[in-house]
Amino acid sequence: MARHQVTATVNGxxxxxxCETGETLLEVLRDELNLTGTKEGCGTGDCGxxxxxxxxxxxxxxxxxxxxxxxxxxxxxEGMAVGADxxxxxxxxxxxxxxxxxxxxxxxxxxxxSLLERNPDPTESEVRFWLAGNLCRCTGYHKIVEAVLDAARxxxxx
Amino acid sequence: MSEMRYEAPTTLAAAVVLLSETMGSxxxxxxxxxxxxQMRAGRISPELLIDIKGxxxxxxxxxxxxxxxxxxxxxxxxxxxxxxxxxxxxxxxDGVKLIGSIQVKGRATxxxxxxxxxxxxxxxxxxxxxxxxxxIIGPAGGREVAVETIATGPGRTSLARGExxxxxxxxxxxxxxxxxxxxxxxxxxxxxxxxxxxxxxTLDEQGFCRQARVALGAVAERALLVPEAAAALIxxxxxxxxxxxxxxxxRAASRPIDDKRATREFRLKIAGVMAHRxxxxxLERARRRN
Numbered sequence: 001m002a003r004h005q006v007t008a009t010v011n012g013x014x015x016x017x018x019c020e021t022g023e024t025l026l027e028v029l030r031d032e033l034n035l036t037g038t039k040e041g042c043g044t045g046d047c048g049x050x051x052x053x054x055x056x057x058x059x060x061x062x063x064x065x066x067x068x069x070x071x072x073x074x075x076x077x078e079g080m081a082v083g084a085d086x087x088x089x090x091x092x093x094x095x096x097x098x099x100x101x102x103x104x105x106x107x108x109x110x111x112x113x114s115l116l117e118r119n120p121d122p123t124e125s126e127v128r129f130w131l132a133g134n135l136c137r138c139t140g141y142h143k144i145v146e147a148v149l150d151a152a153r154x155x156x157x158x
Numbered sequence: 159m160s161e162m163r164y165e166a167p168t169t170l171a172a173a174v175v176l177l178s179e180t181m182g183s184x185x186x187x188x189x190x191x192x193x194x195x196q197m198r199a200g201r202i203s204p205e206l207l208i209d210i211k212g213x214x215x216x217x218x219x220x221x222x223x224x225x226x227x228x229x230x231x232x233x234x235x236x237x238x239x240x241x242x243x244x245x246x247x248x249x250x251x252d253g254v255k256l257i258g259s260i261q262v263k264g265r266a267t268x269x270x271x272x273x274x275x276x277x278x279x280x281x282x283x284x285x286x287x288x289x290x291x292x293x294i295i296g297p298a299g300g301r302e303v304a305v306e307t308i309a310t311g312p313g314r315t316s317l318a319r320g321e322x323x324x325x326x327x328x329x330x331x332x333x334x335x336x337x338x339x340x341x342x343x344x345x346x347x348x349x350x351x352x353x354x355x356x357x358x359x360t361l362d363e364q365g366f367c368r369q370a371r372v373a374l375g376a377v378a379e380r381a382l383l384v385p386e387a388a389a390a391l392i393x394x395x396x397x398x399x400x401x402x403x404x405x406x407x408x409r410a411a412s413r414p415i416d417d418k419r420a421t422r423e424f425r426l427k428i429a430g431v432m433a434h435r436x437x438x439x440x441l442e443r444a445r446r447r448n
Contacts, residue, residue, distance in 0.1 A: 004164065020162070021162040021163060021164040021207060022162055022197065024194070043198060044195050044198070045191055045195065045258065045259075045261065045262050046348070048259060048261055051261055057233075057235065057264045058260055058261050058264050059261050059264045059265050060259075060261045060262065060265075062194075063189075063190055063191050063194050063195070063261075063262070063265055064190065064265065065164070065187075065190065065194070065207075067164050068190075068209065068211075070166075111260070111261070114260075129347065130260055132259055132260075132347035132348055133258065133259020133260055133261045133262065133347075133348060134259075
């Protein structure tokens with residue numbers, strides 16, 4: 001049995017887990033580390049529901065192997081709020097009713113944070129292009145884009 | 159799945175040994191955006207995955223004698239964020255930007271896009287037009303080949319057993335040169351090219367085209383270099399008549415299939431349109447660059 005012992009950082013905490021070669025980072029997060037906020041949608045990198053960052057890089061965790069996480073720093077939705085204090089993006093998603101069923105939300109929040117870290121003042125078009133890899137089947141995207149733009153305004157202090 | 163081994167060598171030599179000594183099937187893992195999907199779908203079940211991202215040559219973007227050398231495991235986002243590279247090769251960046259979502263480009267690599275050998279791979283016509291040269295290492299040593307010779311058909315390459323693509327070398331840029339890649343898809347994002355066209359050209363100081371390379375994607379079993387289309391531009395001012403001859407040559411070189419994305423007839427027509435428009439963008443970029 002090819003079972004790997006992996007040491008990584010998840011949301012700032014050192015973690016250790018065992019995984020088989022074929023296990024994805026998504027499976028490790030959900031099934032080994034009990035971080036079930038990251039969702040599986042398509043499992044083929046099309047829907048973005050499983051978005052996380054690995055060393056600051058936005059990726060689909062269904063397309064990363066658990067064993068590839070060795071020595072890496074991973075950020076998931078569970079690390080976004082600080083205690084009871086929601087991240088601005090999370091608060092704006094609530095204010096704008098930018099979610100319905102919620103399955104896409106973790107991925108969209110992680111992807112949006114990744115955008116605002118690189119581009120604090122995106123245009124609507126830049127938000128839409130950046131989020132093209134995150135599918136939402138409920139809201140039709142308008143409220144999501146509005147929430148991201150509003151969060152960006154607040155984070156810039158504008 | 160449970161029997162599958164994983165190795166992350168840190169040198170090219172170690173990777174070649176692993177790849178050539180595995181009796182069963184071994185697969186190179188770069189970004190994994192094609193490989194993991196094929197494994198999940200049960201289309202392949204490799205015995206060994208060789209993760210090449212720990213090999214420094216594979217993940218670096220270097221300048222060698224004024225030429226860019228891009229490691230095979232450099233990701234799309236790494237390349238897009240490399241401002242100096244993007245300025246030199248805007249057409250290559252046009253192609254890379256169209257490879258999937260931000261998430262996919264965060265993992266997907268230039269070497270993977272090439273070796274997955276999809277006829278519709280977006281970076282490949284741009285690299286062919288650019289005149290890129292691929293460095294390969296294998297049990298018999300290293301060799302260099304033109305990028306258009308790598309893919310031989312859908313999912314098939316000219317690589318011998320145990321060979322790995324290590325980097326892609328782009329030629330030196332000169333004044334008045336420009337490149338562009340365009341594709342047709344029903345959606346603007348997250349789609350697969352119905353037809354793609356890459357054009358790279360160089361003007362002289364009088365505005366005459368001195369060098370050109372034209373490549374088409376998704377119109378044959380692999381991306382095609384189309385010298386007849388380039389010949390239609392060379393010696394001209396890339397005027398309307400030259401562009402019409404380029405489009406006709408692009409249509410003539412295409413041998414597309416009918417499939418769910420488009421009919422053969424539509425692809426033939428669009429091959430000319432994409433080549434024409436890509437040439438206009440390349441021309442505009444060449445005029446601005448002196």
